Amino acid sequence: MAVATAQMSEPNSEVLVDFNNVTYSFDATGSPVISNLNLSVARGETLVLLGESGCGKTTTLKLTNRLLLPDSGEVLVEGRATTLWDPIRLRRRTGYVIQEGGLFPHFTVERNIGLVPKLDHWEPARIRARVHELLALVGLEPLTFAQRYPAELSGGQRQRVGVARALAAEPPLLLLDEPFGALDPLTRASLQQEFALLTKRLNKTSIFVTHDLHEALMLGSRIGLMKAGRLLLLETPADFLNSTNEYARAYLDTLQLHESGTNSPERRL
Amino acid sequence: MSFWSFLSQNRSELLTLITQHLRLVVISTLLAALIGIPIGILLTRRQALRKPVLGIANVMQTIPSLALFGFLIPIPFIGGIGARTAIVALVVYALLPIIRNTVTGILGIDQNVHQAAVAMGMTARQILWQVELPLAASVILTGVRVALVISVGVTTIAAAVGAGGLGVYIFRGLRQYDNNLLLAGAIPAALMALAADSLLGLAERSFSVGAKRQKANRMLRRVARAIVIALLLLAVGFSFWHTRSRSRARGADTRLIVGSKDFTESVLLAEIVAQMLERRSVEVERLELGGNLPHDALLSGRIDLYPEYTGTAYTAILHHQPITDPRAVYEQVKQEYAARFGIEVGPPLGFENTFAILVRAADAARLNLKTISEVTPYASGWRAGFGQDFMSRADGYPGFAKAYDLQFAEQPHEMDLSLTYIALASGKVDLIAGNSTEGRIAALNLVQLEDDRHYFPPYQAVYMIRRDSIERVEVLREILSRLANRISTEEMRQLNYNVDAGKRPPSEVVREWLKRESL
Numbered sequence: 001m002a003v004a005t006a007q008m009s010e011p012n013s014e015v016l017v018d019f020n021n022v023t024y025s026f027d028a029t030g031s032p033v034i035s036n037l038n039l040s041v042a043r044g045e046t047l048v049l050l051g052e053s054g055c056g057k058t059t060t061l062k063l064t065n066r067l068l069l070p071d072s073g074e075v076l077v078e079g080r081a082t083t084l085w086d087p088i089r090l091r092r093r094t095g096y097v098i099q100e101g102g103l104f105p106h107f108t109v110e111r112n113i114g115l116v117p118k119l120d121h122w123e124p125a126r127i128r129a130r131v132h133e134l135l136a137l138v139g140l141e142p143l144t145f146a147q148r149y150p151a152e153l154s155g156g157q158r159q160r161v162g163v164a165r166a167l168a169a170e171p172p173l174l175l176l177d178e179p180f181g182a183l184d185p186l187t188r189a190s191l192q193q194e195f196a197l198l199t200k201r202l203n204k205t206s207i208f209v210t211h212d213l214h215e216a217l218m219l220g221s222r223i224g225l226m227k228a229g230r231l232l233l234l235e236t237p238a239d240f241l242n243s244t245n246e247y248a249r250a251y252l253d254t255l256q257l258h259e260s261g262t263n264s265p266e267r268r269l
Numbered sequence: 270m271s272f273w274s275f276l277s278q279n280r281s282e283l284l285t286l287i288t289q290h291l292r293l294v295v296i297s298t299l300l301a302a303l304i305g306i307p308i309g310i311l312l313t314r315r316q317a318l319r320k321p322v323l324g325i326a327n328v329m330q331t332i333p334s335l336a337l338f339g340f341l342i343p344i345p346f347i348g349g350i351g352a353r354t355a356i357v358a359l360v361v362y363a364l365l366p367i368i369r370n371t372v373t374g375i376l377g378i379d380q381n382v383h384q385a386a387v388a389m390g391m392t393a394r395q396i397l398w399q400v401e402l403p404l405a406a407s408v409i410l411t412g413v414r415v416a417l418v419i420s421v422g423v424t425t426i427a428a429a430v431g432a433g434g435l436g437v438y439i440f441r442g443l444r445q446y447d448n449n450l451l452l453a454g455a456i457p458a459a460l461m462a463l464a465a466d467s468l469l470g471l472a473e474r475s476f477s478v479g480a481k482r483q484k485a486n487r488m489l490r491r492v493a494r495a496i497v498i499a500l501l502l503l504a505v506g507f508s509f510w511h512t513r514s515r516s517r518a519r520g521a522d523t524r525l526i527v528g529s530k531d532f533t534e535s536v537l538l539a540e541i542v543a544q545m546l547e548r549r550s551v552e553v554e555r556l557e558l559g560g561n562l563p564h565d566a567l568l569s570g571r572i573d574l575y576p577e578y579t580g581t582a583y584t585a586i587l588h589h590q591p592i593t594d595p596r597a598v599y600e601q602v603k604q605e606y607a608a609r610f611g612i613e614v615g616p617p618l619g620f621e622n623t624f625a626i627l628v629r630a631a632d633a634a635r636l637n638l639k640t641i642s643e644v645t646p647y648a649s650g651w652r653a654g655f656g657q658d659f660m661s662r663a664d665g666y667p668g669f670a671k672a673y674d675l676q677f678a679e680q681p682h683e684m685d686l687s688l689t690y691i692a693l694a695s696g697k698v699d700l701i702a703g704n705s706t707e708g709r710i711a712a713l714n715l716v717q718l719e720d721d722r723h724y725f726p727p728y729q730a731v732y733m734i735r736r737d738s739i740e741r742v743e744v745l746r747e748i749l750s751r752l753a754n755r756i757s758t759e760e761m762r763q764l765n766y767n768v769d770a771g772k773r774p775p776s777e778v779v780r781e782w783l784k785r786e787s788l
Binding site: 089094103 | 387389
């Protein structure tokens with residue numbers, strides 16, 4: 001099948017992240033985790049990478065903020081190859097949200113959220129104002145939560161703080177690695193909805209990794225289906241639902257089975 | 270003498286020993302932390318180094334402490350006699366728990382947290398100081414705490430290399446069978462270990478992430494941290510002040526350091542020379558050392574003289590086969606010491622401290638025993654107890670058993686020499702090899718059997734003196750000649766007895782004796 005993106009040879013201001021023929025393997029002898037990946041992420045879109053564990057979707061995220069470097073091909077961020085970026089600078093311009101939030105247990109909520117602004121030497125007063133603004137944005141009462149430690153929060157609250165931390169220094173790009181994977185279904189559903197509203201409101205560009213088709217359909221402006229290090233399909237949610245791709249159909253079958261069999265909140269989809 | 274009156278009489282000495290002890294412990298643990306934590310951090314970065322380095326640290330910790338002190342003595346710069354050697358050995362012991370806990374603490378940090386730190390764009394240095402060290406702090410502190418408690422214990426052995434500390438009382442107490450001394454050394458050491466443990470426990474809890482949950486804890490935490498830091502500073506500060514004030518008191522070139530081995534008789538003989546020197550206005554420092562350390566210390570110039578026995582010099586130091594002629598042994602030792610070491614052997618003091626084969630007086634009477642060869646038929650039903658020295662030396666147990674054809678019921682118990690007397694008196698063993706001048710022989714109702722096959726070589730007491738020390742302090746020669754043939758075996762036994770059984774300080778016993786002998 002055809003890969004849905006065109007190759008970009010000149011910098012395009014509409015394209016924020018661009019994977020060109022990227023291959024990556026963990027060690028020289030093993031089979032590649034990512035093979036010949038071509039993918040463009042446009043400004044303002046939420047690109048969801050969907051696939052089973054080990055399909056290479058997390059590796060794709062790590063290649064984006066230079067936690068990993070490609071074996072061949074190149075990853076362009078804002079038109080510049082990651083190999084040419086100062087890794088520290090690139091990462092501070094890229095929000096990163098992981099499962100369970102990855103919050104620092106010895107920092108208060110305020111210090112966690114204010115981390116990157118502090119690393120970038122913002123004024124303390126400005127950091128504080130920003131933290132309170134973000135807490136309100138992710139639905140946490142600033143005065144109640146700013147001085148708490150992560151251990152004093154519920155899973156959903158921790159995840160909200162994780163999102164707030166990623167947004168703190170107003171990065172142009174957000175990377176989210178199954179951020180809602182460890183939450184209970186009710187909390188997950190409400191966070192998904194809020195996140196959808198938030199990205200729309202802030203007009204953020206994000207790459208969102210998940211193995212949950214519901215989540216992909218709900219949040220993605222486009223869905224990239226990955227299997228064994230390859231991008232099989234890149235479609236809008238509407239086109240994805242009508243895809244004839246065998247693997248995509250297998251995913252969609254589980255959806256129908258799921259919907260007819262249970263009474264889960266995802267029915268709202 | 271009651272324990273309390275002992276304490277009040279020896280308060281200032283005890284305080285000095287506690288200070289020395291504390292100083293050794295604090296300095297060595299701080300050094301070990303300064304070395305160990307960076308090594309631990311390095312090991313979290315270089316996986317290939319982790320196994321070998323932890324392996325080496327592990328092996329170092331299994332070296333028995335006394336043996337480690339022994340290894341260190343001949344090594345230049347880090348070795349020798351005194352506090353420096355002790356600190357090196359203590360650091361070696363303290364390293365393992367600190368390195369291991371640093372590695373465990375940092376590698377034990379939640380991978381998500383570490384990954385988040387990298388992804389946020391923190392530099393390696395920021396991750397180390399803001400994430401890894403704070404999160405590993407309580408585990409690292411546990412390592413420091415273990416190291417500190419180990420140090421308090423091992424430091425008691427540092428007394429054997431002349432580093433001072435509470436071990437001085439413990440060794441002396443063992444030797445003199447004096448519970449007051451033992452307790453005065455052991456109780457403060459134990460209290461110190463407990464205090465160190467609980468103080469660091471407090472600090473450790475204050476650093477642990479769990480403690481951050483309660484806001485009310487924060488004040489307490491700050492107070493605890495402040496107390497720990499204040500105490501550490503105080504201990505280090507005090508010990509430095511203490512050393513400075515002591516070293517300022519030191520004189521220049523007429524000062525002599527009189528060494529001794531770590532048993533009463535040697536201490537008394539050293540004290541005799543020391544007091545005679547002091548009466549002639551020579552400033553003297555006394556240094557008590559274990560095993561054959563005095564010989565090494567003499568060679569290296571750390572001490573100027575010490576009392577030795579010709580037989581020991583002949584066999585243990587010059588490695589000759591034992592012979593029985595006292596005159597020949599003395600001449601040979603004198604000649605070889607001068608030629609090989611540049612050390613003078615003073616004239617014999619008049620008594621011998623040879624091995625004395627001892628049994629209980631009751632057994633001797635019942636079986637009518639007078640000589641060692643008469644023991645041979647009973648040996649198969651007897652147990653023997655010998656000091657470590659006797660078990661290993663050329664003129665010791667193996668040759669002795671062969672000469673008298675002795676087969677004991679079991680392998681002889683190898684134990685501390687001073688404990689063998691008590692073991693014999695209380696019936697735990699039936700025969701020991703003691704010292705002929707031991708003061709407690711009569712007191713404990715023991716009898717010496719005659720060496721009828723002349724197995725034991727002669728052990729005349731003499732002083733070993735560095736040639737340059739004699740040239741520097743002229744009065745030494747006069748003192749040595751005045752002491753020639755001055756002390757009989759009976760007299761030496763009495764002097765030993767006054768200290769060991771009479772529980773009187775050696776300095777006092779020696780002062781009396783010098784007065785009586787008008788020396």
